[in-house]
Amino acid sequence: MDVYPRILSRIWGVPGSHTLAVAEQHGAYNAARKALAMSPAEVTDVVLKSGLRGRGGAGFPTGRKWTFVPPPEKRGGKPVYLLCNADESEPGTFKDRFCMWNDPHQLIEGMIIASHALGVRRAYIYLRGEFEYVQRRLDEALAEAYAKGYLGENIFGSGFSFDLYTHLGAGAYICGEETALISSIEGYKGQPRLKPPFPAVKGVWESPTIVNNVETLAAVPWIIENGWEAYKAIGTEQSPGTKLFSCSGHIMKPGVYEIPLGTPMMDLLNKWCGGLRPGRTLKAIIPGGSSVPVMTPAEVAQANMDYESINKVAGSYLGSGGFIVMDDSTDMVDALTNLLRFYAHESCGQCTPCREGSAWMYNILCRLRDGLATEDDLVALRDLADNIHSRTICFFGASAAMPVQSFVTKFRDEFVARVESARAGLPAGLAVAK
């Protein structure tokens, strides 16, 4: 394997890596000191030039997002807020939990730097409700940072004052969508809002707001300390840097791996994940969390782990980096039914195509799974997916539609076989049983 710097997982595995003392031995808060001596515009410029892209799933350039905040004279006296999206709920994704658990000070430092760049006085980390134990650890880290004067008034004597709080959700996947997260922290149901206005202009409490993922903010200190050139030198031209991949499913060594973007997908599978279980062959990989289109072995063989390659080769997305591997023991009808149960359960209920459509697709899939579906059901399933996609306020509708569209197209034989076995009166699943 090539040698490259570890950026996000730098001190993971070091005993006590979550404590301020150990983190500082490894250079924590040096970048914050450096950034606070720079002007906000200079900090934003470094992040912009580094090419860092949002790690929550959309891959939008972080520096550019930051420049969307209106200048002070156009804010109508409103403060700017920074929200860290730690609602990590995309099935197959568990990297942010490891970031916060193993190195909470890296995230805090990234938020200090980002807040200096954006002119933020108060920021919040929005954690999914199930991460209560992670919140406890973050709160301990925050208390340590406050005690040392790294948070609060006049940080490092720079004149910059900044407060950081944690906020706990309560079990709603949709709150990972940035406008839903904003609704939620305001004390409403976590339902997405129409854009525009974009949060950078009018977000939480009607103020300019930047929402960044945990992994995105955690990468910022390294970029400031080592310079944008060093970051840009890793990965590919369009997808610079390293990324954390949450690897799960039928692999020998599941885990969170930090690799340079552009690494061949087969290398991630075989070198880092330890390959498949003995005697098994690959059936499919979902490369970026459950919402992105599934990939076939032929596509996997050609693709690299970066935003462009996955899209070009398989029409799929890097997403959040939730890498779910399925071997030949997997029944694709069962797998898709499992995913659609998730989407039917998590639809926030605001837009009709998504609310009704996700449950309808799940019902059809249950019939298919149970050997009760006809060919018309397959047509209806595809039709529903096509009509949900792009017809909702937020991207959730598309997220529910894309797995259906890709599974039914790329693994059509298995779906047709279920219909045929149903027509022949055979028990469900017989036609595809291995």
Place this chain on the structure above:
Amino acid sequence: MSHDQKSIHLRDMHGLTVRGPVEWTEEEKAEIAAIVAKYPTQRSAIMPVLWKAQRKWGWLQFEVLKLVAATLSLKPSEVMEVATFYTMFKKEPTGKYLIQACHTLSCALLGADRVIRHIETKLQLDEHGNSPDGKFTLMRVECLAACGSGPMMQINDDFYELLTEQKVDEILDAMAADRPLPVPRPEVDQWTYTPVS
């Protein structure tokens, strides 16, 4: 989700009430004031205060929701709509140990259904997921972000990962006897990292 919540909502409206007074202590009032001070609006404190109420009373009876509303100068309906939207706010009582077992794809690929059925059999759960002594409640839930160490379950606030039937037995036997278990941590030992430069 909605069906259960509706029936419970109705049950509350028809007078199932809490034992003891539904009110904050002076100390809790001060803590709530500190929570409210973190946000520019009082309404933003709904979720943290609901969490606080749920920890105190175990679940969110209608009387409790009314207290939260009064605490934050909101209408009960405004608190109710938030409490019913989020699945972790309990609209009905659960056992002392609430088991939330993940059944989403990554855990399912690794045998979550087998583990969950084992829990159901072992604890003799009824159709509502409650054990006969009322000590345990099981819910099948969607992805809890521990996909690499599935099958997994959350019991009350903590994650238990890399489950096998045997491991489930050890955990649940200890809880059945109210024997304290070491606080579980993310199963970091099995994670290997990228080579250092």
